[in-house]
Each structure stands twice: as structure tokens, then as C-alpha cells.
Amino acid sequence: MASFPLLFDLGPQKPTTRDVANTVKAGGTAALTEAERRADQARYQEVTCRSALNPVKGMPFDWTLNPYRGCTHGCHYCFARRYHAQFEMDSGDEFASVILVKQNIVGVLARELDRPSWQREQVAFGTATDPYQPIEGHYKLSRGLIQALARGRTPFGLITKGPMVVRDIDVLLEHARAAHSTVYMSVPTVDEDAWQQLEPGTAHPLQRLRAVRALVDAGVNAGVLMAPIVPGFSSSRQKIERTIKAIADHGARFVGCNVMYLQDGTRDHFMRFIDREFPAMRPRFERLYVKKYPPEAYRKEVQAMVRVLQERYGLRKRKEADAERTPGTALHETEQVGFAW
Numbered sequence: 125m126a127s128f129p130l131l132f133d134l135g136p137q138k139p140t141t142r143d144v145a146n147t148v149k150a151g152g153t154a155a156l157t158e159a160e161r162r163a164d165q166a167r168y169q170e171v172t173c174r175s176a177l178n179p180v181k182g183m184p185f186d187w188t189l190n191p192y193r194g195c196t197h198g199c200h201y202c203f204a205r206r207y208h209a210q211f212e213m214d215s216g217d218e219f220a221s222v223i224l225v226k227q228n229i230v231g232v233l234a235r236e237l238d239r240p241s242w243q244r245e246q247v248a249f250g251t252a253t254d255p256y257q258p259i260e261g262h263y264k265l266s267r268g269l270i271q272a273l274a275r276g277r278t279p280f281g282l283i284t285k286g287p288m289v290v291r292d293i294d295v296l297l298e299h300a301r302a303a304h305s306t307v308y309m310s311v312p313t314v315d316e317d318a319w320q321q322l323e324p325g326t327a328h329p330l331q332r333l334r335a336v337r338a339l340v341d342a343g344v345n346a347g348v349l350m351a352p353i354v355p356g357f358s359s360s361r362q363k364i365e366r367t368i369k370a371i372a373d374h375g376a377r378f379v380g381c382n383v384m385y386l387q388d389g390t391r392d393h394f395m396r397f398i399d400r401e402f403p404a405m406r407p408r409f410e411r412l413y414v415k416k417y418p419p420e421a422y423r424k425e426v427q428a429m430v431r432v433l434q435e436r437y438g439l440r441k442r443k444e445a446d447a448e449r450t451p452g453t454a455l456h457e458t459e460q461v462g463f464a465w
């Protein structure tokens with residue numbers, strides 16, 4: 125009899141992410157016997173985290189904060205898929221169906237922000253998961269984290285595809301009185317086909333834009349990231365223009381965009397998805413993604429197009445005023461591109 129389930133027989137303390145990784149390594153995700161299966165068919169494994177903030181270098185922010193790992197939104201291009209390997213899980217189905225829940229993260233963050241050494245540096249919230257994926261309605265961890273950041277007078281940028289963020293307008297405003305914060309709603313495209321093909325578990329793009337409208341109307345600093353634009357799916361000028369117009373019509377304070385990049389497990393998953401659903405596109409992706417990004421000339425060509433459209437719909441000025449600090453490397457100005465494919 126394998127001994128790994130003993131990890132979960134030691135009283136009320138939840139396993140750490142390392143415990144989970146060891147358990148999955150020994151017995152696969154079937155060995156996560158405490159993981160709760162919910163109506164969405166995903167399994168939720170509560171874990172104990174030792175730290176809430178993770179330091180990063182060379183980014184426009186200093187720390188990352190992620191209350192969950194894995195994401196039931198299941199976007200096929202998700203760059204966070206590759207991180208699931210840290211838990212001995214695959215970047216495909218298990219990324220979207222086995223979610224780790226850091227059930228003690230709010231208290232841990234509060235203690236970290238209380239330290240005299242804390243410098244109130246910029247925190248990027250939601251870099252490896254969506255903090256407003258459906259399970260947040262149950263755990264309310266993101267809400268608690270925003271409250272803790274407000275008490276700690278710590279600035280943050282939060283990225284999400286979850287309209288549920290409007291639930292927390294009250295705490296976002298409470299935070300805004302204490303420090304700077306920005307909500308980045310991710311809406312790569314308003315094209316319905318691309319949305320259904322690429323982001324199977326997310327809310328409709330217009331629902332996300334209505335959430336942006338609600339945030340902005342309430343006084344929250346909120347805008348949109350077309351992140352990522354996916355060649356062949358959401359990259360035509362017509363689709364990009366429709367998306368930028370819709371973003372402007374919904375009152376976003378800024379818009380940025382970035383091209384899909386493919387690396388490690390994310391690349392493996394995306395290519396399997398293409399082989400399965402759109403095999404005729406495979407040769408084009410292979411040519412375009414010799415490296416993790418498409419060629420620079422290709423990106424620059426459409427970057428110019430996106431800038432023209434930002435200007436046309438009055439979003440360039442709003443962006444310059446509001447989007448100085450962003451929650452991901454893919455959001456650097458030099459990487460804000462679009463596609464003509």
C-alpha cells in the first residue's frame with residue numbers, strides 16, 4: 125500500500141504545495157484524496173502556503189500574488205499552464221481541472237505586510253492564475269487579499285477575465301484611498317468564434333467589458349488588455365479594430381495588447397490543441413513560432429496598426445495616463461503588438 129495519503133492524515137493542517145507535488149508524483153492526481161470535486165467537475169485541493177508574496181526580478185513590479193494555482197477558465201494559450209509542472213501536474217487538462225487553493229493566504233499576506241522591513245513595493249496580482257475564476261465566489265480569497273493590501277497601503281495591479289471582480293468594488297475603492305491600484309481586464313478579442321475556441325471557460329467578452337464599465341463608473345482605475353492576440357484567431361485588422369472600438373465604447377481608461385508567446389508546457393498544450401481542432405493551421409504556427417515569440421518584424425508591423433487604432437478611438441491618451449505600471453512582462457510597450465495573419 126502506498127504511503128502518500130498519510131500526508132493528509134496529520135490533523136487539520138492542509139498540505140503544502142510541496143506535499144501536493146510529492147503526492148501527485150507518487151500517485152498522480154487520483155492520490156489527492158482530499159480534493160473536493162465541485163459542480164464544475166474541477167477538483168479543488170486546499171493547501172497551506174508559507175508565503176504569499178513571491179519576489180521577482182527584471183519586471184515592472186516587484187512581487188507576485190496568486191491565491192490559486194491552476195485555472196478553470198482553461199484558455200488554450202495560457203502562459204501559466206507551464207507552471208503546473210511545479211506540482212508534478214500536466215499543462216493540459218490538469219491545469220484547468222485540479223486547482224490548488226491557498227486557504228490561509230490572506231493571513232499570511234497580512235503578516236508579511238506588517239513587517240517593518242516591508243517597503244510597500246508594487247504587487248502583481250494574478251500572474252499565474254485568475255484571481256476571479258469561479259471558485260473565488262466560494263473562498264473570497266482575492267477579496268481578502270485586496271483588503272489586506274489596503275491595510276498595508278501597498279500598490280497593486282490585478283489582471284483577470286472574471287466579471288466577478290465587480291463584487292469587490294467596495295474594497296477596491298477602499299484600497300484606492302490607501303494606495304495606487306489598477307484592474308486590468310483581459311479581453312483579447314470580442315470575436316465570438318475566437319472566444320469560444322480559445323477561452324472555453326471564460327465569461328463572454330462583452331460581459332467582461334460591461335464589468336470594466338461598472339468599475340470605471342464606480343471610480344476604480346480599470347482598463348483592458350487584449351492579451352494575448354492569437355495569430356490566425358484574433359489577429360485580423362477587422363477583429364482588432366472591432367475589439368478596440370468595443371473597449372473604447374465601454375469606457376476603459378486604457379488598452380494594451382500583447383502577442384501570444386509559447387513556451388514549455390504551454391507550447392506543448394497549444395500545439396496539441398491545434399493538432400486536434402485546427403490541424404491545417406499547424407504549419408503556420410510552426411513557421412511563426414520557431415522561438416517563443418514570432419519574428420520581431422512581424423510583431424512591429426502590427427504594433428503600428430494597433431497604435432493607429434488606439435489613436436483613432438481615443439485610447440492612446442488614456443493609456444499613457446493610466447497604464448504606467450503593468451502586471452506582466454508581456455505588457456511592456458516593446459512587446460505590445462498585433463497581427464495581420
Ligand code: SF4
Binds near residue numbers: 197284
Ligand atoms: S483566465 Fe488567465 S490564468 Fe486563467 S486560463 Fe485564462 S489566461 Fe490562464
